[in-house]
Amino acid sequence: MRELITIFSPQWWTFKNRLLRSGPTAYFKALFVLFLGAGFWAAAFHYLAVVFTRLQGMEGNVGIVIGLKGLSLLLMLVFFLLIFSSMLSGINTLYLSSDLPVILSSPVSWENIYFSKWLETAFKSSWMILFAVFPVFVALGLVLKTPATYYVLLLPVLTIFVLVPVGIGVMMSIVLMALVPAKRARNIFVFLGLLITALLFLLFRLLKPERFANPEWFANLTIFLSEMKLPVSALLPSTWATEALMPFFSKGSGTPIFYMSLLLFTAGAFIIFGNWLFRAFFYSGMIKAQQSRSALTGTYQEGALGPGLYVWLFFVKGYRKALFEKDLLTFFRNVRQSSQLLLLFAIIIIYLFSIKALPLEWGTYLSLQLKYIISFLNIGLVAFVITAVAARIVLPSVDNEGRAFWIIRVSPVSMRGFLWSKFMMAFFPLLLLAQILIVISNILLGVRIWFILLGAGTCLVLVASITALATGIGAYNARFSPAETDREQTGFQGTAFMLLAFAVIILTIMLEIIPTLSMFMKEVRESALTFRGWAIIGTMLSAAFILNSFVIWVAMRTGEKRLTAME
Amino acid sequence: MIILDQVVKRYGDHIAVNNVSLKAQAGEIFGFLGPNGAGKTSTIKMIMGLMKPSSGTITIGGHDIQKDPVSAKKILGYVPDRPILYEKLTAWEYMKFIAGLYNVDKTGLEERGRKYLEIFALGDRLNELVENFSHGMKQRLNLSSVFMRDPKVLILDEPLIGLDPRGARLFKEILHTSRNNGMCIFMSTHILEIAEQMCDRMAIINKGNVIATGTAGDIRSQAHASESNLEQVFLHLTGGEDVISIVKELQK
Numbered sequence: 160m161r162e163l164i165t166i167f168s169p170q171w172w173t174f175k176n177r178l179l180r181s182g183p184t185a186y187f188k189a190l191f192v193l194f195l196g197a198g199f200w201a202a203a204f205h206y207l208a209v210v211f212t213r214l215q216g217m218e219g220n221v222g223i224v225i226g227l228k229g230l231s232l233l234l235m236l237v238f239f240l241l242i243f244s245s246m247l248s249g250i251n252t253l254y255l256s257s258d259l260p261v262i263l264s265s266p267v268s269w270e271n272i273y274f275s276k277w278l279e280t281a282f283k284s285s286w287m288i289l290f291a292v293f294p295v296f297v298a299l300g301l302v303l304k305t306p307a308t309y310y311v312l313l314l315p316v317l318t319i320f321v322l323v324p325v326g327i328g329v330m331m332s333i334v335l336m337a338l339v340p341a342k343r344a345r346n347i348f349v350f351l352g353l354l355i356t357a358l359l360f361l362l363f364r365l366l367k368p369e370r371f372a373n374p375e376w377f378a379n380l381t382i383f384l385s386e387m388k389l390p391v392s393a394l395l396p397s398t399w400a401t402e403a404l405m406p407f408f409s410k411g412s413g414t415p416i417f418y419m420s421l422l423l424f425t426a427g428a429f430i431i432f433g434n435w436l437f438r439a440f441f442y443s444g445m446i447k448a449q450q451s452r453s454a455l456t457g458t459y460q461e462g463a464l465g466p467g468l469y470v471w472l473f474f475v476k477g478y479r480k481a482l483f484e485k486d487l488l489t490f491f492r493n494v495r496q497s498s499q500l501l502l503l504f505a506i507i508i509i510y511l512f513s514i515k516a517l518p519l520e521w522g523t524y525l526s527l528q529l530k531y532i533i534s535f536l537n538i539g540l541v542a543f544v545i546t547a548v549a550a551r552i553v554l555p556s557v558d559n560e561g562r563a564f565w566i567i568r569v570s571p572v573s574m575r576g577f578l579w580s581k582f583m584m585a586f587f588p589l590l591l592l593a594q595i596l597i598v599i600s601n602i603l604l605g606v607r608i609w610f611i612l613l614g615a616g617t618c619l620v621l622v623a624s625i626t627a628l629a630t631g632i633g634a635y636n637a638r639f640s641p642a643e644t645d646r647e648q649t650g651f652q653g654t655a656f657m658l659l660a661f662a663v664i665i666l667t668i669m670l671e672i673i674p675t676l677s678m679f680m681k682e683v684r685e686s687a688l689t690f691r692g693w694a695i696i697g698t699m700l701s702a703a704f705i706l707n708s709f710v711i712w713v714a715m716r717t718g719e720k721r722l723t724a725m726e
Numbered sequence: 727m728i729i730l731d732q733v734v735k736r737y738g739d740h741i742a743v744n745n746v747s748l749k750a751q752a753g754e755i756f757g758f759l760g761p762n763g764a765g766k767t768s769t770i771k772m773i774m775g776l777m778k779p780s781s782g783t784i785t786i787g788g789h790d791i792q793k794d795p796v797s798a799k800k801i802l803g804y805v806p807d808r809p810i811l812y813e814k815l816t817a818w819e820y821m822k823f824i825a826g827l828y829n830v831d832k833t834g835l836e837e838r839g840r841k842y843l844e845i846f847a848l849g850d851r852l853n854e855l856v857e858n859f860s861h862g863m864k865q866r867l868n869l870s871s872v873f874m875r876d877p878k879v880l881i882l883d884e885p886l887i888g889l890d891p892r893g894a895r896l897f898k899e900i901l902h903t904s905r906n907n908g909m910c911i912f913m914s915t916h917i918l919e920i921a922e923q924m925c926d927r928m929a930i931i932n933k934g935n936v937i938a939t940g941t942a943g944d945i946r947s948q949a950h951a952s953e954s955n956l957e958q959v960f961l962h963l964t965g966g967e968d969v970i971s972i973v974k975e976l977q978k
Contacts, residue, residue, distance in 0.1 A: 573796055
């Protein structure tokens with residue numbers, strides 16, 4: 160136990176020093192993030208309570224069955240997500256973390272090394288998911304008026320539940336690192352990325368969410384209920400967690416202690432099996448991990464980017480070309496960054512599929528209106544998707560320069576030139592993604608050409624302002640320290656960026672409501688617009704353009720000022 | 727080529743560099759010596775434009791580094807003590823990147839770039855990623871990229887750290903040749919033998935103040951220690967004479 164405490168002591172001291180020795184800005188940032196976290200919980204809790212209350216009000220038992228089915232599917236999703244995230248986290252903490260040389264060269268027992276790394280993996284991979292799902296369970300509990308014991312048991316049940324997928328994930332990471340040849344280390348990540356994409360897609364298809372929008376899908380209520388009541392699988396730990404909580408919802412008899420014990424023993428067994436695997440395979444895995452660092456890299460001949468990307472570079476000249484090429488090479492060689500492209504691919508597929516599956520072909524005026532409302536909101540949704548992608552890829556792009564940033568700073572490249580290069584580097588790919596999403600989804604929705612053009616135009620300015628916000632805020636907060644990058648993406652700057660981007664998107668969309676409505680009414684009434692009508696449309700669209708231009712200017716200028724003044 | 731005029735750098739109440747005025751000429755190797763925390767790195771960072779002086783001016787080849795940084799940086803080369811480079815680039819890609827930043831043409835890159843990579847024994851590692859390189863190899867790659875550009879002014883911060891004897895020997899030779907060709911070289915070092923052997927003139931900085939300037943002989947005279955070696959003079963000037971009694975204590 161003492162050894163374990165010693166292993167964790169640097170993390171504890173770091174936390175303590177950060178807490179006690181930070182300046183007022185850091186406290187403000189922490190308070191801001193706490194406030195937002197509380198806001199997220201309150202909002203999530205409120206809307207979930209509304210949804211559950213409505214479900215409860217449905218005829219018979221249907222609403223509650225749907226609610227509980229949703230809960231069980233949510234736990235299943237959490238289960239698979241946690242296996243994946245703890246596997247990745249396990250590879251990082253067990254084989255690649257910076258404290259390993261110190262720990263491995265000290266006389267600490269293997270059990271304690273394993274257990275400390277296991278706990279670290281469990282915490283890192285699960286805290287955010289637990290934080291996100293907790294309000295769902297609390298809201299359902301309040302709506303269904305569950306007894307107090309439910310809330311007492313909720314946290315232990317969820318905690319024991321997450322230990323099972325973490326146990327599986329850690330074991331998988333140990334086996335993977337030991338068995339897969341070092342030279343294929345990169346392929347593992349690509350394979351895992353593809354796997355999760357396929358799983359997400361499969362899960363989405365299994366859920367068939369579009370059928371809930373169409374009551375005619377089900378022949379009768381009995382079939383609907385019987386399908387909904389089918390347990391996903393009795394062997395899945397997510398089913399055990401659902402079963403442990405179910406008696407509190409249905410107010411029937413059940414055996415929560417049995418299912419909790421089942422979860423606990425399974426988690427315990429996985430920890431023990433993991434320890435055996437650790438003893439058997441860790442050393443060889445560690446050696447492979449060290450070798451894979453160089454094998455990941457190997458050698459690269461000139462033209463390593465492929466002809467497509469060199470064609471793009473052909474249009475760029477001077478130092479910008481050097482910066483673009485460096486950024487592209489770095490991006491595609493950094494598996495942590497490039498594997499995110501797979502998630503992008505998944506986003507595109509799922510997004511377009513969702514649009515395609517919308518039941519809009521009912522042929523009524525309401526349906527036509529609905530079609531345009533959805534297409535209009537679609538602009539905002541695409542912008543939100545672009546914001547999420549920018550938060551992962553563009554926001555850390557300045558910080559990703561890391562400690563090698565001195566090379567740029569001592570070169571005759573101005574910080575303005577550098578920052579605009581970063582902007583351009585991100586803007587065109589994001590614009591392409593946004594245009595693919597908006598144009599194809601509008602074609603799938605079957606809206607008129609003017610609406611497709613409005614969507615494309617709005618996306619153009621929104622992508623520019625989102626990219627500028629991500630670049631500017633990223634530069635403003637850049638620490639150029641590799642350890643800080645992940646923390647910052649989910650910390651203050653990530654939250655600030657998301658909030659500001661959402662505000663810009665919502666304001667832009669609001670400014671376009673009147674022009675869209677006017678055009679829609681013109682189409683429905685088959686009448687011409689007056690001069691005043693055109694003037695209002697022009698003013699509103701110009702205001703949207705000016706707003707976004709202002710955001711771009713402020714964001715880029717703020718980032719540039721910070722980079723110029725930094726010491 | 728390098729002129730520091732009454733340069734001051736304050737961090738809150740602490741004065742790291744106090745009213746420093748120095749001149750380094752073209753065709754000269756200027757040594758910048760001082761104990762740890764004396765203000766050497768702060769001064770070098772201000773020369774490179776990585777830090778802003780609290781007051782005073784620094785000009786490089788006639789360009790004020792604060793007012794016209796782009797023109798000044800075009801003629802500057804910098805070799806830091808820890809060469810942190812872009813790890814995911816190969817050695818050749820790194821050279822191309824630097825050539826792009828400094829507008830070195832293709833011939834310059836192909837001829838001078840390859841020449842210096844060969845000199846620094848990296849000719850057969852062109853397509854390997856920088857992350858596989860040792861500290862010394864990264865330093866040699868950085869030196870190759872700097873000499874490829876042939877800057878008029880070269881700033882070196884403890885450049886010999888991590889270089890093997892072959893690399894160090896070559897490096898010294900290249901410095902001499904570059905100096906003879908008119909390059910202005912400003913070098914900070916802890917190794918006093920190197921300073922004495924290589925530098926035409928030097929300055930000693932202690933607690934932010936320049937306490938002696940000139941040739942090695944001038945500095946001995948200023949310390950009134952014409953028969954002593956440079957180490958003794960350095961310890962005398964920087965108040966490090968207590969080290970002699972500590973050494974004696976340790977030897978007991």
